[in-house]
Amino acid sequence: MSPPARPSRSVAFQGYRLLLMLAAPVLALRLWREGAQASDRLGLAGPRGARTPTVWLHGASNGELASARPVIERLLARRPDLALVVTCNTLTGRALVAGWDLPRVAVRLAPYDYLWTLRRFAARWQPRALILIESELWPNRLSEMARQGRPVLVAGARLSARSAARWERLPGLARRLTGAISYLSAQDAGSRDRFAALGLPADRIGPVIDLKAFAPAPVPDPDALARLAPLLPRAQTLLAASTHEGEEAPVLAAFAARYRADPGARLILVPRHPRRAPEIAALIARAGLDHATRSKGDPPGPARPVLLADTMGEMALWVALAGTSFVGGSLVPKGGHTPFEPAAGGSAILHGPHVANFADTYAALDRAGAAIPVAGAEDLAAALAALDGAEQTRRAALAQRTIAALRAEAPGPDTLVDALDRLLTASDAKDTCDG
Template sequence: MSPAKDVAAKATPLFAAYRVAARALAPLAWRKVSAKLRAYGLPEARVRERLGHASLPRPQGRLMWFHAASVGESLSILKLVRRLGELDPGLEFLITSGTPTSAELIEKRMPPRCRHQFPPLDHPAYVRRFLSHWRPDLAVLVESELWPNLIVETRKAGAPLILLNARLSPKSVASWQKHHRTATYLLAQFAQFITQNQETADNLRAIGAHADRIRPGSNLKALAAPPPVDADLLTQTQAALSGRAVWTASSTHRGEEEPVIAAHQELLRSHPDLCLILIPRHPERGDEVEALITEAGLTCARRSRGEMPSAQSQIYLADTLGETGTWYAACPLVFLGGSLLDIGGHNPFEPSHHGCAVTTGPGYFNFAETYGDMLAEGAATEIADAPGLAQQIGCWLDDPKTLEVTRTAARTFISRQSDLLDQTADLLLAQLPK
């Protein structure tokens, strides 16, 4: 059955009710998101992109549109976009993402013939305004960005829809199963689903996706280019550290810095020269994190003030954007945050690309399959709390051979993913209307 026939056959009362609610709640949603974007210092033309008003002209020729939620999803597609551009030199690209942080990072790493916009809120009129301007030839939604009006209006506008790197949490699956007819209707709009794993493929089929449109794939984040390294900054950092032992806690959230700092205090007992590079997930929390460091009686230097770690700096607070790759290059021992609390974890492929040994807390459910493989292969380790974190980092500091075994396993794990990039690109190009 074609997507067009599915549209006519399966619209549901629940979807109609959602459209009414989306219209009613749009003013409240607009006030909230516009305030956040203005607070970030964005010009009004960019803020109004959330109403579907484009701030850039549409390029000539065929346009492939990628929509991702935030930083991780957005950065995961850049290598793929670059490869698509190499395979089809006439193809243009639009990337939309909802956060100013993702916009800033995308624009720093933008592939050729690519531009960024914020997506319209999920109001039918805003979505139609967006689509009327951009007229995408193919729309690619990344991971779990299933906004009903965006999906239906895009298909009505004639663009084939792809769900790329599809991921569904058990909670999402259970929710969709309660509304099976509406799930089937929305999933019928898609021409193809390219999933992260077989489990997601099975879940999509269970909630109503057409089996012949599902293609199990790999986690797109494994195919992404590693975070860039600023060679000058790396040289400066290494000179400032002057051979000191160092470890990194990356992408930490509120409630995680305290156990990380406690682990560092424990490590300082046996490694008094040790430096911790602490990278909060949200750099704007720099003042808050610095206060925690001070309360713990430790000293720090702060990247956002242009400081380098001195001999007296026990913690280097790296509260900036876009420099994580440099910190990974400076230090092969990494704790990856978002995992000591029930947050879901963060992308372990990024430090692994740099040959880092990675340890994680137990709350990595967003990367359960990836961490399952990495833990089984010795490419990562799992800890439960501050004492466990101190013990694992201490083991790597004291036993370089064990550290090197973990780093080698991480490099091996990453190398197996690289041949999937062209396979994914070919699947997308095959869906592009001729």
């Protein structure tokens, strides 16, 4: 495996740093609002010089961090000499990792991508390597790790065709980013090939590993489940999970048809971005339906058949309550969200045509008859009419068997820990020679 080069400066990279300078006033205002979280963002939180050799792992938020948990646990078990500092972009992600209560793991909000904040962070934690989850490729972060001669491992890397096309228009910046990557394992074959096309050498590309396939199934809050289960009959409840703009209208049209045929039908509507709740409330009214709002504590019921779930971190609860799940980001070209959560929760799966983020998994589910592809409101309505309780159970069981078979055949998190071991060994040897 060839060592990563220290990428040269490019006009695009300098332009990126100029944009960061222009964004500074906005970020300063955000820091003022965040208050106690400002020290994390400025790289000030943490020890002054880590006593235990530390690896830095970064994931954007809950989904990425949950998928990284098997890697974290295997790394801790295999390397008792190492500690981890985990960073993320959201308070909910920070709370998720803190709730795991794992030994030798600290969690912070990620420092902003300014050189001075990154160097403060590095001075405090002295990370020996950086593990990035999925698509968090921040230019200064990668550049600074490369400058310090520290390996960067990207796990579950994801790069859509649209994002790759944007990077191709900035070849200097793309070379700088790929030049800082020591090892990359993509989430899917398409992402792997797109990183290679951007210039990542073949000897730094590992096998395709979809980390979400190995993540433990999230557990719903038992008290919330007990309160809501009588109000949401599972066989009659549809979950629309992580929906995007352009998806709620056909989902609501399909559900309205189902509700007219079966007044006991219920819908849990979970937008990908909860800030869109007022916009979605208007769409619900336009569909001739009334709704309860989760953030207000409203209970769903016969007069309010739609529960607008405008909160974060409760997807395990919604999956547990729904016999059928439509996976969002798939009726519009967002690449589709994970089928693993509804499968693990025993929910029958519906999805649209845009599933590039999990193309191989959805293809296997469709071949097995474990998931139902739909193209719009009419298909959704037909699927809902056909999915009674017994059919939901049958398809959910098929999905669980299909995913278990995929997991058994695929390389897993241990492959990534092996790669990190090799990178750390090479880095230690270089430090010894330099010393």
